[in-house]
Amino acid sequence: MLDVQKIREDFPILQRQINGNPLVYFDNAATSQTPQIVIDAIVDYYSNYNANIHRGVHTLSQEATDAYEKARKIVQQHFNAKNSYEIILTAGTTHSINIVATGFTTLLSKGDEIIVSALEHHSNIVPWQMLCERTGAMLKVIPMNEEGALLMDVYDQLLSNKTKLVFTNHVSNALGTVNPIEEIISKAHKAGAAVLIDGAQACPHIKPDVQALDVDFYVASAHKLCGPTGVGLLYGKEEWLNKLPPYQGGGEMIDQVSFEKTTYAGLPHKFEAGTPNICGGIAFGVALDYMNSIGFEKIANYEHELLEYGTKKLLEIKGLRIYGTAKHKTSVISFNIGSIHPYDVGSIVDKLGIAVRTGHHCAQPIMDFYKIPGTIRASFSFYNTKEEIDALVTALKKAILMLS
Incomplete structure (x- = not known):
């Protein structure tokens, strides 16, 4: 107890x-509330080693980098990702979804189909509608019943060889329904489709194992998990993250830059352009440790x-x-x-x-x-x-x- x-x-x-x-x-x-230990981690960062990461040889930069990458490892272990570089630290669930939706612009064609559920948050509807507008793909919806559960027999009928992507939340934010994501993922894969699961509402209550789920993408926000706002994660299987183009251009996500050509950094930095929410990422790790201690x-x-x-x-x-x-x-x-x-x-x-x-x-x-x-x-x-x-x-x- x-x-x-x-x-x-x-x-x-x-x-x-x-x-x-x-x-x-x-x-x-x-938004969940924030324990003192997480607040202290934020104050400690700004009080004692506030510096940009990955770019400096001086002590503060190295300390900040070590703390940020330690947090990435904590997130990896919590979600049981195979590799730490499959964890992209983002501004939150919405940002994570948009990275994937934008990336798939180059992978979809007119006539392709993508499936969402009737239980989605707007963040898991609007980006896919925008993707359909850019590519000519069609958006299909798994309907729900009066109890707020998905009609899985209709999902079976929606799947076809035209289905390229399936997106659903793990838990409905409006109703609390826990969706049968294991079944959703398995059936999508049999149809040859990739799957993104929005775990924002599930993660405060359920500890997902992304390898056991065999999910292609899983997204969540720290502020639902006793962490700060403005930080979250995108888990993606290495093969899929390598297929997607960068979401933003800028510092950190490059390998070599010239006016003739730019080459991009490897994972995870390919998707982490610019200065990140450093203290947020560090505090995210502290929040996960706190909840796991309970x-x-x-x-x-x-x-x-x-x-x-x-x-x-x-x-x-x-x-x-x-x-x-x-x-x-x-x-x-x-x-x-x-x-x-x-x-x-x-x-x-x-x-x-x-x-x-x-x-x-x-x-x-x-x-x-x-x-x-x-x-x-x-x-x-x-x-x-x-x-x-x-x-x-x-x-x-x-x-x-x-x-x-």
């Missing part, structure tokens, strides 16, 4: 009060307890409907209460110190499927408690009285 009260002491922001009430932070699917199995088990408890308590509220009731879920509950607009509920519970997310959660097609403007989303992390869920329920009942 987790010692949740001890864990909460690691997070300074959880001691805050909002509008005179203790902070209850249930917006973890957007244990992802313990985290998953505890968060499942919170999910079950929260689901039971919320369903006791008259008129409350939960969207996303698939059998396999992470600790996300999206809901509405009668005809009350989610924004109004979110505003009132904020006055009581409770942070929830309201809106379409960058997943507008899901809201269109349910014919709603958006939902109230409560997303739980391993530092949350059942008492905080009780506080949410109490706050919702007050909001209903005010808005009915």
Whole structure:
């Protein structure tokens, strides 16, 4: 069992009060909170060895380079990539997806087909639409059912020898649905297609093994994993990363430059043009070490307890409907209460110190499927408690009285 009260002491922001009430932070699917050990790593970098990496012979540059590359190794080991150079440190999940989508411009032709799922975040829809506009490829969609699960029999029908790429999230940010990515990857490969998995929402709850999954690309963001914003990863199999052209030109990603011709650096630097978010990368490694010290199995088990408890308590509220009731879920509950607009509920519970997310959660097609403007989303992390869920329920009942 987790010692949740001890864990909460690691997070300074959880001691805050909002509008005179203790902070209850249930917006973890957007951004997790940051433990003191990660904050200290950022301060330490800027206080003691702030310098550019890979380019200097002086001591500070060497120290910064060593710390940054150590973080890359931590990320490699966490995701079980075969080689550290298969880990590209990026600005986050969106940046990672766009690297791949842009790179495939040179690999697709008119009439080729790519598949996404109906459960995607806009970041895993728009780049592929742009890719189709550039190449003439066709975008196809795996539909979902009322429970928020993908219709895998339709996926089987969509796959063909025209399918070149399949993209889906590991976990839906809007509903918490855990997608059957092992099956998705295996079937795509049998059709000769490459697969990218958006792991932004899965990684706080599940420890992915990219080799066991046999996935071609896997992307995630540090700020979902107790790390800082503005940094993330793109894992790609070496063979695929070598096929893709560089995403950006500039310093660091070159081998030789002349006005006649430029040759590019090898992996991972080919995709890391310019000065990176050095302290962010270092802090990402510290955040992964912190979460691994707690244990992802313990985290998953505890968060499942919170999910079950929260689901039971919320369903006791008259008129409350939960969207996303698939059998396999992470600790996300999206809901509405009668005809009350989610924004109004979110505003009132904020006055009581409770942070929830309201809106379409960058997943507008899901809201269109349910014919709603958006939902109230409560997303739980391993530092949350059942008492905080009780506080949410109490706050919702007050909001209903005010808005009915």
